[in-house]
Amino acid sequence: MSIELKSNAPTGPIDSAWSRHKFDIKVVNPANKRKYTVIVVGTGLAGASAAATLGELGYNVQNFCFQDSPRRAHSIAAQGGINAAKNYQNDGDSVYRLFYDTVKGGDFRSRESNVYRLAELSVNIIDQAAAQGVPFAREYGGLLANRSFGGSLVSRTFYARGQTGQQLLLGAYSGHAAQVAAGNITMFPRHEMLDLVTIDGHARGIITRDLISGEIKSYAADAVILATGGYGNVFYLSTNAMGSNVTAAWRAAKRGALFANPCYTQIHPTCIPVSGDHQSKLTLMSESLRNDGRVWVPKDAKDCWNNDKAAVGRHPSQIPDEDRDYYLERRYPTFGNLVPRDVASRAAKLSCDEGRGVAFNGRGVYLDFKEAIGRLGQEEVAARYGNLFEMYERITGANPYTEPMRIYPAIHYTMGGLWVDYNLQSNTPGLFVLGEANFSDHGANRLGASALMQGLADGYFVIPYTLGHYLAEVGPRKNDAESSEFKGTEETVKGRVNKLLNVKGKRSVDSFHRELGHLMWEKCGMARTKEGLEEALERIPAIRDEFWNNVSVPGDGADLNQSLEKAGRVADFLEFAELKVGDALHREESCGGHFRLEHQTEEGEAKRNDDDFAYVAAWQFNGVDKKPTLHKEPLEFDHVKPSQRSYK
Amino acid sequence: MNLKLHVWRQKGPKDKGRFETYDATDVLEDMSFLEMLDVVNDGLEAEGREPIAFESDCREGICGACGCMINGQPHGHKARTTTCQLHMREFSDGDEIVIEPFRAKAFPVIKDLVVDRSSFDRIIQSGGFITARSGSAPDANAIPVAKVEADRAFDAATCIGCGACVASCPNASAMLFTGAKITHLGLLPQGQPERYLRVDKMVSQMDSEDFGHCGNFGECTLACPKSISLDVIAQMNTDYITAQFKGRDI
The missing domain is CATH 3.10.20.30 (Beta-grasp domain)
Known part of the structure; x- marks a missing residue:
């Protein structure tokens, strides 16, 4: 099958592209909107904002989430902030600068047109959120405050203490609640999407499992919007929530949607290190901490404390400045501790690889606030980061006011996702993908405070226009969940559920997830090699095979069965992992979060190969155990000239 | 161990x-x-x-x-x-x-340990929002908010909707949860137009679920993982009484 990937991005001047596009695309008459049913899967920033906005416009929205309430979606855990090119600080920010920073931060692997639009819409998001009552941080004069974030030289990040994601999500959730009350959104909590249904090549509905009754049911609609987040939990340990999964996106991929750039994974530099084998997830410490915290390791490996309480050497607070290696400030004097996430993460790994790590298994570095407390006073530091410090102490038992935090990189975000065009529509007509679930805006690396921005831009301000265009083009159709296409897919889903319940093996679901995750972290994590990736490609099918022969899923399918839920997600990770590793193997270059040891500069920085790899790798699923087909969307840079990123 | x-x-x-x-x-x-x-x-x-x-x-x-x-x-x-x-x-x-x-x-x-807390969603749906259609907002700095008010609103807004307040209360009252949202939105200038309508609707919804009334035990604020203050209940009661006097004008 040959697929032509058309971005459908407007040509001509980039600063007016979105305005022109909005005029050029079709609009659904207000009275006709209620004739269309739209399914939205997911209730995070992208899903909740999309469902609320489409409900306001008068569409008949059906919204699904696997959590018990739409308010629980994982966007809630975002800490640091949200970027917007407001230039309230008068420090030289502009839409163009945010666009430039994002394209450069993404290591020249994103689509310029999408990024420009994102930067342009960023200012509307802040207005929208403030109007909803999101309690952003303010200055004494009552105006909004900003902080700076990695990868940028201006101060453009809006925040609500260390709980910006929570406040923005609750804002979107409140707008969503109003539409539920108005009858424009029908909410289906505790429903998990288990398949996509296509008719004549168009996405026409989904199959879900009611997680309480176990009922497997079809829902038909005029369009399907996936806002189902990223695939970070393929690594088992990540900062993602326990329930975050790739299932909805992967099932769509198995029905023909292309999966783009799955190898792009973001490693967040400031997470609490692993403390033992029981670890179920990793906790992020907001990147905003790097504004005032200084990252270091002891110069002398003898001073490196690990979790072994009997460790010799000096306590970190006893080590004078001259015996500390502030390696980020040393290597990157211009950006210092504020280098982008991928650069900071690799630098931490490098220090630990040199034997100078300071936590369990030597995998940690110090993040020190001594200088900040001296400069600002403990009270001001507490006002800025108090809740994060408290969280750190609760988890580790150590007090960051008196001794440096220990941090280490962890999987945090995934830039890859389902391929979409400028309209956020996948190659399957009628299937739209928003937020982290799509691939479009962050290239090979996402800058801090940009995920919240993208989720909300997609949901509040892009999809209401582009969805209308699609619906106006196809016109009203009959939505029939009783049709043979739905019934057939429903049977497939039931068959898969029964198969999982009937393996009746000896190993827990988590034990497979941990095994896969460990393999992915070692071979397809922060640093990747051809040999390692090839080894992973051999081992994944073997783990998958054992899973299907030896997994234990107790209970039955007719009630709340958390083992069954997890087993379905892990089964999908076991297939998706192979695609991800294959993508990493094929991309013979380093860029952003994808670092191939074979491709680095003399200083150890990522070395891109623009001649051969300046494209989006969109993979077509051909069957489990079959090679996927690669489709390429070439990337053109008319405005930001690709260069070796430098943060020195 | x-x-x-x-x-x-x-x-x-x-x-x-x-x-x-x-x-x-x-x-x-x-x-x-x-x-x-x-x-x-x-x-x-x-x-x-x-x-x-x-x-x-x-x-x-x-x-x-x-x-x-x-x-x-x-x-x-x-x-x-x-x-x-x-x-x-x-x-x-x-x-x-x-x-x-x-x-x-x-x-x-x-x-087992899983309970149905959808009553909380219904309370929010009854009025726990500021109506602000996407795309209709003025510039965010057009409406200044005194820092002290913004901070108080934030403190109330940190509620995570876990239900510990209800579980700790001898009367299984949801007034800390409901009061937190009413206080968060009621303290902000953006929340004024719907302030009394909101409290009226949310309290009615709360009463129609199977929650009990507040008996001033104060267990809820101690159990709350975000330490939401009992002040939010006082604020809710004040606003609710005002709303009743306003009658049809709310």
């Missing part, structure tokens, strides 16, 4: 339920409470027995999904801490721990 767990097992809403005892062995102090349960569940699963059903998602104390009674207290004895953030260094070798679901008529048990 080794612990003995007495865990409430209940197959479904109609099952009577009972306590079962499990041994948790080789528990490390760096484990979270839920990681300790994970290990117990891993063992049950490998034996083909149904694991203990409990909810959790972010495991960072912010999503509000987790929560159970630990030795009679919602989220356990440590202040300002959700179940997922409670760590085993708070316990000692040989401890016996009683683990139950949140108990409240308005939170019916679904299975």
Whole structure:
């Protein structure tokens, strides 16, 4: 099958592209909107904002989430902030600068047109959120405050203490609640999407499992919007929530949607290190901490404390400045501790690889606030980061006011996702993908405070226009969940559920997830090699095979069965992992979060190969155990000239 | 450390339920409470027995999904801490721990430690929002908000909707939860146009669910992982009385 990937991005001047596009695309008459049913899967920033906005416009929205309430979606855990090119600080920010920073931060692997639009819409998001009552941080004069974030030289990040994601999500959730009350959104909590249904090549509905009754049911609609987040939990340990999964996106991929750039994974530099084998997830410490915290390791490996309480050497607070290696400030004097996430993460790994790590298994570095407390006073530091410090102490038992935090990189975000065009529509007509679930805006690396921005831009301000265009083009159709296409897919889903319940093996679901995750972290994590990736490609099918022969899923399918839920997600990770590793193997270059040891500069920085790899790798699923087909969307840079990123 | 767990097992809403005892062995102090349960569940699963059903998602104390009674207290004895953030260094070798679901008529048990808290969503849907259609907002700096008011609004807005307030209350009242949203929105200039309509609707919805009334015990604020202040209940009562005087004008 040959697929032509058309971005459908407007040509001509980039600063007016979105305005022109909005005029050029079709609009659904207000009275006709209620004739269309739209399914939205997911209730995070992208899903909740999309469902609320489409409900306001008068569409008949059906919204699904696997959590018990739409308010629980994982966007809630975002800490640091949200970027917007407001230039309230008068420090030289502009839409163009945010666009430039994002394209450069993404290591020249994103689509310029999408990024420009994102930067342009960023200012509307802040207005929208403030109007909803999101309690952003303010200055004494009552105006909004900003902080700076990695990868940028201006101060453009809006925040609500260390709980910006929570406040923005609750804002979107409140707008969503109003539409539920108005009858424009029908909410289906505790429903998990288990398949996509296509008719004549168009996405026409989904199959879900009611997680309480176990009922497997079809829902038909005029369009399907996936806002189902990223695939970070393929690594088992990540900062993602326990329930975050790739299932909805992967099932769509198995029905023909292309999966783009799955190898792009973001490693967040400031997470609490692993403390033992029981670890179920990793906790992020907001990147905003790097504004005032200084990252270091002891110069002398003898001073490196690990979790072994009997460790010799000096306590970190006893080590004078001259015996500390502030390696980020040393290597990157211009950006210092504020280098982008991928650069900071690799630098931490490098220090630990040199034997100078300071936590369990030597995998940690110090993040020190001594200088900040001296400069600002403990009270001001507490006002800025108090809740994060408290969280750190609760988890580790150590007090960051008196001794440096220990941090280490962890999987945090995934830039890859389902391929979409400028309209956020996948190659399957009628299937739209928003937020982290799509691939479009962050290239090979996402800058801090940009995920919240993208989720909300997609949901509040892009999809209401582009969805209308699609619906106006196809016109009203009959939505029939009783049709043979739905019934057939429903049977497939039931068959898969029964198969999982009937393996009746000896190993827990988590034990497979941990095994896969460990393999992915070692071979397809922060640093990747051809040999390692090839080894992973051999081992994944073997783990998958054992899973299907030896997994234990107790209970039955007719009630709340958390083992069954997890087993379905892990089964999908076991297939998706192979695609991800294959993508990493094929991309013979380093860029952003994808670092191939074979491709680095003399200083150890990522070395891109623009001649051969300046494209989006969109993979077509051909069957489990079959090679996927690669489709390429070439990337053109008319405005930001690709260069070796430098943060020195 | 080794612990003995007495865990409430209940197959479904109609099952009577009972306590079962499990041994948790080789528990490390760096484990979270839920990681300790994970290990117990891993063992049950490998034996083909149904694991203990409990909810959790972010495991960072912010999503509000987790929560159970630990030795009679919602989220356990440590202040300002959700179940997922409670760590085993708070316990000692040989401890016996009683683990139950949140108990409240308005939170019916679904299975084991999992309860239905959808009544909270219905309270928010009844009026816990500021109507602001996407795209219609003025510039964010057009409406200044005094820092002290913004900070107070923020404190109320930190509610994670976990339900510990209800579970701790002898009357199973949801007034801390409802008052938190009313206070958050009512303190902000953006929230003024709907202020009294909001409180009227939300209190009516709260009353129509199976929650009890506030008896000023104050257990809720102590159990709240975000330490939401009792002030929000006072604020709600004040606004509610004002709303009644306003009658049709709200």
